[in-house]
């Protein structure tokens with residue numbers, strides 16, 4: 001006999017169905033990543049029952065775990081393939097990094113940077129079983145030169161302008177997803193140009209910049 005689904009499992013199925021029906025979740029691999037990562041393990045104990053509401057939830061000091069719809073839209077646009085090296089700026093809960101970890105797989109690597117010490121410890125602990133994820137406590141507004149260049153860069157806090165330094169740490173043919181103010185952009189780097197596509201309006205905590 002099949003095991004009865006828990007309330008959280010039911011809510012998770014409903015949320016993923018909603019994200020698929022609304023056209024945000026599209027690709028098989030991203031849907032599989034969403035199915036396999038438990039968002040309830042990336043929120044505070046008191047918020048677990050709300051893990052599959054389509055809302056951001058509070059972490060420490062004004063940080064939030066992003067709304068599932070936002071994570072879905074950014075992850076789809078980032079188009080991470082197995083074996084890629086990905087830089088995330090703003091580890092927060094670690095949830096987005098966990099999704100990226102599944103997509104990059106065991107031959108890939110995720111480097112995720114968080115500036116706030118308490119949030120960093122929380123995210124790092126949540127990610128302890130994700131062996132292809134490296135967590136760094138640092139200012140990510142200047143990227144992370146040590147591991148550059150990256151196939152993909154995702155910024156999960158909103159910048160005041162497009163940071164040149166991050167573009168320079170992106171490989172040719174690389175993609176960066178970044179909110180600037182309230183506008184989300186997909187930035188594609190090629191030999192001859194930096195292409196910037198507007199993706200829509202999203203709310204984010206600000207990126208701390210020098």
Ligand code: SAH
Pocket residue numbers: 063064065066089090091092093094095096097113114115116119138139140141156157205206207208209
């Ligand atoms: N990706 C996260 C959500 C992050 S919220 C998740 O899946 O839960 C944005 C985070 O960016 C906050 O935790 C904030 O502390 C962090 N942040 C802001 N400025 C930063 C900077 N310059 N470098 C690294 N992290 C930064």
